[in-house]
Amino acid sequence: MHKVNLAENIYYVGFNDRKTHLFENIWPIPKGVSYNSYLIVDEKIALIDTVERSYIDDYLDQIAVLTDGRPVDYLVINHMEPDHSGALKAVISRYPNITLVGNKKTFEMADNFYQVKQQSIEVYDDSELSLGKTNLQFTTIPMVHWPETMVTFESTNKILFTGDACGSYGTLDGGIFDDELDYTLYDEEIVRYFSNIVGKYCAHTQRALKKIAKYDIKMIASTHGMIWRSHIDFILDKYQKLSTYQTEPGAVIVYGSMYGNTAKMAEIIARQLAVRGIKNIRVYDSSKTHPSFIISDIFKYKALILGSAAYNNAMFPTVETLLTTIKHMGIKNHLLGIFGSYSWNGGGVKNLMKFSEEIQWELVGEPLEEKGAMKADHFDRYVNLANAIADKLLMD
Ligand code: FEO
Numbered sequence: 001m002h003k004v005n006l007a008e009n010i011y012y013v014g015f016n017d018r019k020t021h022l023f024e025n026i027w028p029i030p031k032g033v034s035y036n037s038y039l040i041v042d043e044k045i046a047l048i049d050t051v052e053r054s055y056i057d058d059y060l061d062q063i064a065v066l067t068d069g070r071p072v073d074y075l076v077i078n079h080m081e082p083d084h085s086g087a088l089k090a091v092i093s094r095y096p097n098i099t100l101v102g103n104k105k106t107f108e109m110a111d112n113f114y115q116v117k118q119q120s121i122e123v124y125d126d127s128e129l130s131l132g133k134t135n136l137q138f139t140t141i142p143m144v145h146w147p148e149t150m151v152t153f154e155s156t157n158k159i160l161f162t163g164d165a166c167g168s169y170g171t172l173d174g175g176i177f178d179d180e181l182d183y184t185l186y187d188e189e190i191v192r193y194f195s196n197i198v199g200k201y202c203a204h205t206q207r208a209l210k211k212i213a214k215y216d217i218k219m220i221a222s223t224h225g226m227i228w229r230s231h232i233d234f235i236l237d238k239y240q241k242l243s244t245y246q247t248e249p250g251a252v253i254v255y256g257s258m259y260g261n262t263a264k265m266a267e268i269i270a271r272q273l274a275v276r277g278i279k280n281i282r283v284y285d286s287s288k289t290h291p292s293f294i295i296s297d298i299f300k301y302k303a304l305i306l307g308s309a310a311y312n313n314a315m316f317p318t319v320e321t322l323l324t325t326i327k328h329m330g331i332k333n334h335l336l337g338i339f340g341s342y343s344w345n346g347g348g349v350k351n352l353m354k355f356s357e358e359i360q361w362e363l364v365g366e367p368l369e370e371k372g373a374m375k376a377d378h379f380d381r382y383v384n385l386a387n388a389i390a391d392k393l394l395m396d
Contacts, residue, residue, distance in 0.1 A: 001062060006219060006227065007157040009134070011066050013047075015055040016171035023083075023169065026290045029099045032171035035083055036223050037065050038161060040154065043132025046074040046101075048152055048161045049165060049223055052084030060094055062086075071095050074129070076136065077102040077161035079149050080109040083225050089114050101129060102200055103140055105148035107282045123150075125211075137215075141165065141208035143157065143201045152214060158218035165208060166235045168225030169193045180228035186225065190235070192296035193224065194242050200329045205243035209236070214239075239331055241298060245333040247302040249393040250280025255307035256287060256316025261341045261373045262307045262348075265382050268374075269305055269339070272386030278393055286318035291325050298331060302396065303364070303389050305337035306355075309346035315351040323355050331359075336366035337389050341374070364388045 004012035023029045035055065038048040042084040045067055050058050072095045077085065080102075088110065092098060100110065100120040110116045121129065123138040130136075137153040146163050152161040175181030198205060208369050220228040220235060228235050232382035240246075246323065253270055257263040263285065282297045298304055308319040317324070335357055340348035349369040356363050365388035368381050 050087035250301035
């Protein structure tokens, strides 16, 4: 096996998952994902998080090689979600004298998930643990994205182990550090990971960024995706922007349409936005594209223009699913446009208006609705809606 060193005595022990279709059994991962664990070999030996349980055998084998058969003394648990705690019981079985290191909530979860009663050290903000030459410092970052989440700072090499924070979808195809690969190729998957997994907790992420600012960070080692050492500012800036809902001037147009009438309106609006010089336009059929990708673009672009046909006197079901996710995530600071169609009693635009009241984004232009197909002499209404959105975007 290749030994991957973050520092002389600190190793990457991770695995690429190219099999799983849905992360957390919800979010599509066509480019896969990596589960990253780290091993520090000093007078004492410590693991930082583990891996998903499918990789237990290879994981334990790699640890045995890297430790030259010495027992592991500590397991630092930055995050208890099972994609990282999946090997917890196996690690304890292999190293029965191991001490778990976490905070109060960590151990409650370890007990709930795995009924583990292992010797442990409870840490708090700024607690420290010496491994010999290596010193670890701990800082809790609650709700990024679970209650027990924390970061661990290795102060000699200035490596911050961040749990899910600063992570990404996408396997590590050979390159593991940000300067061993074209990190810009991961941009979409970084944003999608943030929006899907961490996006509900932007205020908590802001608090976390402020808490970790005390560290002189030379490397960021997350539990997913590349290790950051040459482009640390890139990932920290990205987290700063995303967690404060800073967007680019652009529009996401999403529609639910059975027979194409609502879809035609979306095309007119998209074209007019382009005529007005808006370059970032993403048009999605909600029946085809998973909310994971749409939510990600909503985090990137300022305007969301929603179209819904009526369906059983309600919103189109796939639009409704998307909007439930948006409300649940509490996404803020967007422009909103609304359009749709109905056959007899309505339900699409009416419920989009309810969404508008609940989400309290800035509603731009007049909500537009057609009975049946879009009438040729209504064309200008859709152009006007696009113009109103474009005016706002171009003002930014
Ligand atoms: Fe990658 Fe929240 O677990």
